[in-house]
Amino acid sequence: MRVVEAFRAAYGASPQTVWHAPGRVNLIGEHTDYNDGFVLPFAVPWGVTAALTPRADGVVRLLSLQASGEPVTMATREESAGWTRYVVGVLAMLGDRVAGADIAIDGDVPQGAGLSSSAALEVAVASALNDVHGLGLTPMELALLSQRAENDFVGMPCGIMDQAASALSREGHALFLDCRSLGSRSIPLDLAAHGLSLLIIDTQVHHEHASGEYAKRRAECESAARKLGVPALRDVTDLAGALGLLQGDERKRTEHVVTESHRVEALVGLLRAGAVKEIGALLNASHLSLRNLFEVSSPELDVAVEAAVRGGARGARMTGGGFGGSAIALVPVERLEGVQESVSAAYAERRFRAPRFLPAVPSQGAHRVS
Structure with a gap:
């Protein structure tokens, strides 16, 4: 295995453990996780593999096959920067339970495609540390720890969906997750049995949450919940009444979040009833809501969705944080x-960068690699 060979070359010994954690794609339920709502992601075939051996001296040595290929050594956790912050953040969240580590990372999640390579990195490292130190943390506890690393150490106010999908997903299933109770259920998603495929259309436009737009949306949702006197927008039961109390962007954000959580439950109902071919309308409605109400789409995403439906798709939507x-x-x-x-022609007509197409196959969550 390439990452093991790189580990041996860099550190002079074999790693004590190797873990793989996948990226994710979200079937439906966008920007609902940090509003305590429902989501329905699943793991994708691409992810991050972490080879790891613990150290007792507190030093962290990191090697990424996608970066310079040379180990980065940090005597203190404050020295981390860039991609290393996601790894060091996980170590920081574990506190005194771990010291340092020698780590080699290899990943094949398409960068910038919104498939959550950061969560895959966090969960792979957290799982490896949990394994080698015998911490006994459950997959959900590892997901929560990874989320805290991204929230508190990296400074990205993401919800729990990405890390939970990476840690808990099962092959051939989507993960129906209640982001408040953290209860989850695996929902069979055998598209091939219904003559269907889920196609990922990578716009090749790098999404940049750090621009502040993601944090701005979250702040708007939290402000709306305070004005409505509820813990989170998930608790809005009278949508019409709630919208009458809000104005501007907060009104639009609230309408999206409440209706999107309903769409998740409706889609799960269709899947459980075997009506897989009927979920397309919900995907279309989700995209329109994200475009018009939550305002996180982009021209490239809109063109991809419209051209896909025009070309014969039963439904399409943007997925991930947006932008x-x-x-x-x-x-x-x-x-x-x-x-x-159809999508390629629409992109060429507008002189967009050519899109990339990837098959979305529901895959296994975090697991040890033998």
Whole structure:
């Protein structure tokens, strides 16, 4: 394995453990996680593999095959920067339970596609540390720890969805997650049995949450909840009444969050009833809400969704935090080529960078690599 060979070359010995954690794509339920709502992601075939051996001296040595290829050594956790902050943040959240570590990282999550490579990195490292130190943390506890690393150490106010999907997902299933209770259920998602495929359309536009727009949306949702006197927007039961008390952006954000959580529950109901071909309308409605009410889409995402549906997709939507990244399209297998041609032609007509197409296959969550 490439990451093990790199570990040996850098540190002169084999790693004590190797863990893989996947990225994720979200079928539906966008920007609902930090509003205590419902989400329905699943793990993708690409992820991050972490080879690790603990150290007792507090020193952290990190090697990424996607970075310089040379180890970065940190005597203190304050020395971390860039991608290393996600790893060091996990160590920081574990506190006195761990000291230092020698770590090698290899990843194949398409960068900038909104498939949550950061969560995959955090969960892979957290899982490896949990394993080698015998901490006994559950997958959900590892997800929560990884989320805290990103919130408190990196400074990105993400919800729990990405880390939970990476840690808990099962092959062939989507993860129905209640982001308040943290209760979850694996929902079978066998698209091929219904002659369907879920196509990821990578717009090749790098999404940049650090611009502040993601944090701004979260702040707007929290402000709206305070004005409505509820713990979170998930608790709004009278949507019409709530909208009458709000104005401007907070009104629009609230309408999206409440209706999006309802769409998640409706889609789960369709999947459990075997009506997989009928979920496309919910995907379309989700995209319109994200575009018009939550305002996190982009021209490239809108064109991808419109061209995919025009080319024969049963439904499509942007996925992830927005402002770039990827869209997903539910496509009959026999129309895959036509959908890709439709999107590619629409991009070429507008002189957008050519999109990349990836198959979204529900994959296994974090696991030890033998």
